[in-house]
Amino acid sequence: MGIAKNDIVLEIKNLNFYYGELQALININLEIKRNTITSIIGPSGCGKSTMLRCINRMNELIDDTRTEGEIFYDGRNIFDSDVDPVKLRRKIGMVFQQPNPFPKNIFDNVAYGPKMYGTRNRQKLREIVEISLKKAALWDEVKDRLLDKSLSLSGGQQQRLCIARTLAVEPDIILMDEPASSLDPIATMRIEQLLREVTDDYTIIIVTNNMQQASRISEYTAFINAKERRSGFLVEYGRTQDLFIKPQMKQTEDYISGRFG
Amino acid sequence: MKPREQYMESLRQLKNEIMKMGILVEEALSKAMKALTELDSDLAESVITEDMMINRMEIEIEDRSIALIATEQPVAGDLRHVITGMRIVTQLERMGDHAVHIAKSTLRFECKAFKKPLIDISKMAELCISMHREVLSAFMDEDEIRARNLVDLDDEVDSLHEKVQRDMFTGMVEDESFLSQALQLTYISRYLERFADHITNISEWIIYGKTGNHVDLNG
Ligand SMILES: Nc1ncnc2c1ncn2[C@@H]1O[C@H](COP(=O)(O)OP(=O)(O)O)[C@@H](O)[C@H]1O
Ligand SMILES: [Mg+2]
Numbered sequence: 001m002g003i004a005k006n007d008i009v010l011e012i013k014n015l016n017f018y019y020g021e022l023q024a025l026i027n028i029n030l031e032i033k034r035n036t037i038t039s040i041i042g043p044s045g046c047g048k049s050t051m052l053r054c055i056n057r058m059n060e061l062i063d064d065t066r067t068e069g070e071i072f073y074d075g076r077n078i079f080d081s082d083v084d085p086v087k088l089r090r091k092i093g094m095v096f097q098q099p100n101p102f103p104k105n106i107f108d109n110v111a112y113g114p115k116m117y118g119t120r121n122r123q124k125l126r127e128i129v130e131i132s133l134k135k136a137a138l139w140d141e142v143k144d145r146l147l148d149k150s151l152s153l154s155g156g157q158q159q160r161l162c163i164a165r166t167l168a169v170e171p172d173i174i175l176m177d178e179p180a181s182s183l184d185p186i187a188t189m190r191i192e193q194l195l196r197e198v199t200d201d202y203t204i205i206i207v208t209n210n211m212q213q214a215s216r217i218s219e220y221t222a223f224i225n226a227k228e229r230r231s232g233f234l235v236e237y238g239r240t241q242d243l244f245i246k247p248q249m250k251q252t253e254d255y256i257s258g259r260f261g
Numbered sequence: 262m263k264p265r266e267q268y269m270e271s272l273r274q275l276k277n278e279i280m281k282m283g284i285l286v287e288e289a290l291s292k293a294m295k296a297l298t299e300l301d302s303d304l305a306e307s308v309i310t311e312d313m314m315i316n317r318m319e320i321e322i323e324d325r326s327i328a329l330i331a332t333e334q335p336v337a338g339d340l341r342h343v344i345t346g347m348r349i350v351t352q353l354e355r356m357g358d359h360a361v362h363i364a365k366s367t368l369r370f371e372c373k374a375f376k377k378p379l380i381d382i383s384k385m386a387e388l389c390i391s392m393h394r395e396v397l398s399a400f401m402d403e404d405e406i407r408a409r410n411l412v413d414l415d416d417e418v419d420s421l422h423e424k425v426q427r428d429m430f431t432g433m434v435e436d437e438s439f440l441s442q443a444l445q446l447t448y449i450s451r452y453l454e455r456f457a458d459h460i461t462n463i464s465e466w467i468i469y470g471k472t473g474n475h476v477d478l479n480g
Contacts, residue, residue, distance in 0.1 A: 212334060244336045246473035253337045258265045 009034040009173060009203050010055065015069035017050055017059065024050045026233040028069075030222055032173075037195060037204045039214035039240065042224035043260065047232030048207040051224070052175045055205070056092040057085045073173075090117065093171035097178040099158035101150035101165070106133075106142050109150050109161055113169035128168050136164035137194040156187025160194065167198070176206040180213065192217050211256055215244045223252045268333045272342070275325055276401070279346050279353075282318040283397040286353050287390060289315065289360035290456065294386045297367045297449065298379060308364035315357035319350045338470075342403075345470035349400065352459040352466075356393075359452040359459075366445045366452075376439055381428070382446060385421045385453040388414055392460045400463065405471040408464035412478050415461045422454040 010032040017025040024047045032038050040048045053059040055071060057078060070077045078088055090113075101109050110129045119125055129146070133139040138160040142153070150161055159179060166174055176195075180188040195204055195217055208214050214221050221244075222237040236243060236252045247253045254260055289308055296304035326347045329335065335343050392414045399407040429443040429450075461478045468476050 211336070215336070245340065247337050256336045257339050258268070 003031055003033045007033050009073070010205075011070075011072040012051075012055075013070045013072065015051075015054060015071065016067070017047070017054055018066040019050075019062070020064045023231050025054070026227065026231050028224075028232070028234050030234060030237060032203060032205060033220060034203050035199050035201075036220060037199055037206060037218040038220040038222065039218035040205065040207045040222050040224060041209075041211060041214050041256075042232065043226055043229070043255070044209070045229050046224045046226035047230075048224060049177050051232070052094065052177055052205065052207060055173070055175055056089045056094055058089070058094070060085065090169050091171055092173045092175060093166035093169065094175040094177070095159070095162050095166055095179045097181055099155060099162050099182070101153075101158050101161050104150060105147045106150050106153070106161060107146040110164050110168045113165060117169060129164075132164040132168040133161075135167050135194070135198055136160045137190060137197075138164055154187070156183045156190060159183060159187070159191060163191070163194065167202075171202065173203045173205065176204060178207055178209055181209060188213070211244075215240055223249075223255060225251055225255065265333075268329075268335075271325075271329055271333070272335075272339060275322065275329065275343070275346055278318065278322050278325070279349055280397060280401060282315060282322065282350060282353050283393070283400075285311075285315050285318065286356050286360070287393050287397075289357050290363075290386065290390060290393070293360040293363040293367070294383070296364055298383065300367065300370060300373070302368055305364040305367040309361050312357050312361045315354060319354040322350045323347055341473055342470045345466045348466040349463050352463050356456050356459045359456045362452045363449050366449050369445055370442065372442060376432070376436075376442060379446070381421050381425050382450055382453065385418050385425070385450065385457075388418050388421070389453055389456050389460070392418075392457060396460045396463050396467070400467050403467070403471050405468040408467040409476075409478070411464050412461055415457045415478075418454055418457040422450050425450040 008031045010030075012028055012030040012032075015025055015028040016023060028051060040051065042048055050059065054067060055078075059065050059067065067079060070079060072078075073088075073092070076083065102112060104112070107129055110132050111125045114125060114128050119128065130139060130143075133142060138157060141157060142148070142161075150158065153161060159182075163174075163179075180191045183191065192213065195206070198204070206214075206218065218240050220238065221240040223235045223243065224232045225235045226232050235255075236247060236249045238248070243252065244256060247256065289311065292304055292311075293308045295301065296308060326343050329343060330340075392411055395407060395414075396411060399405075399411075426447055429447045432439050433443045458479060465476055465478050468474065
């Protein structure tokens with residue numbers, strides 16, 4: 001694929017995933033480059049969300065599921081028995097499609113993670129909250145109302161609050177599952193802008209149904225297609241520009257040109 | 262209904278418009294050459310006025326392509342073909358201009374007949390026209406192999422152009438009364454040579470449209 005070994009932050013190897021009888025992912029192999037944005041595109045039901053949930057072992061919380069294969073992060077297979085999934089999820093955070101702030105005030109939403117991981121010092125917490133909100137491009141809008149309820153914010157602001165909450169625990173990788181699909185164009189643009197700005201510090205893997213969004217923000221794109229509309233396999237993975245200008249596979253060309261269905 | 266039927270139809274229409282423009286350019290060159298060989302100034306005038314049509318088509322096709330990009334966001338092969346189409350109409354417009362230049366040169370001839378029959382120049386024009394037909398059908402069929410093969414004919418046009426230049430120069434030296442005729446004919450040869458170069462540029466864009474690779478056929 002042309003990514004130097006030491007630039008790879010995450011290596012997915014022969015990943016198969018099952019919900020009971022249903023095989024949702026078929027032999028996925030993917031190397032994610034550090035400090036970049038990688039988009040995952042594909043028809044709905046192809047397993048994009050499932051794949052994200054494998055990466056931080058959230059699928060284990062679902063009954064009757066089975067995972068095969070390996071995901072190497074930091075040189076270790078995350079499925080090894082001595083890897084603590086809670087610690088893993090601190091390093092590999094997740095932002096969901098629907099903004100899901102806690103029913104608390106703005107400050108507490110962001111301070112929640114650091115507190116849980118043991119930061120007690122008020123001054124230190126205040127710093128973390130400010131830095132995280134700044135990175136999430138929300139600070140200027142909320143700095144005078146940090147004790148307001150998070151639900152008083154607009155949808156776009158709530159989503160940026162969730163991003164701030166994720167950033168506050170200093171993750172390495174951020175998984176995003178259609179983070180802008182419920183937002184208006186301006187809120188979407190703000191999120192895209194902030195994603196571009198944080199890639200110095202984080203690696204972002206983003207599932208998006210909006211192909212223009214994938215082509216705008218990501219350096220790499222993976223296209224997953226679905227067998228029988230429910231079992232996902234990787235069709236093509238490469239630089240986003242190459243994929244959108246000169247895809248190698250006809251399936252990719254048909255999908256991104258809207259010639260599917 | 263098939264997905265994006267309207268969009269596919271727009272892409273097809275765009276291609277048809279480009280073909281129509283290509284045919285107008287062929288007619289312009291054929292007429293300009295007929296006007297030249299028969300020293301028919303009315304016909305030469307008509308080439309000049311009809312060029313407005315070609316210029317208008319360039320702008321129309323560009324506008325339609327831009328609208329298609331803005332509204333449909335073509336990607337991959339579709340995007341390359343829309344871009345290719347825009348590049349091709351730019352070439353076609355300039356080729357129309359060369360037909361006009363030939364017509365204008367024709368109007369500048371004061372003589373009633375040529376000193377010698379226009380054998381090499383006619384041969385160049387014939388080559389240009391068959392190259393032009395070939396490049397248009399290669400475009401229609403997205404056939405990059407045929408597009409690429411046109412370089413051989415372009416080489417023939419180039420060597421004929423060199424021969425015309427040499428002959429005209431010798432002619433001028435031998436007979437001073439031939440000077441202005443020879444100068445115009447040298448220009449005309451040059452316009453034809455440029456016409457053929459534009460055809461190989463079109464070939465390059467056809468190859469890009471099909472493969473995504475840039476090639477240099479004139480190098
Ligand atoms: N909790 C679950 N239990 C059973 N099947 C599921 C569950 N979640 C997803 N699936 C199935 O797995 C497949 C992939 O789903 P998902 O990962 O949500 O796809 P995507 O995010 O690409 O739309 C679908 O066929 C879906 O119905
Ligand atoms: Mg999903």
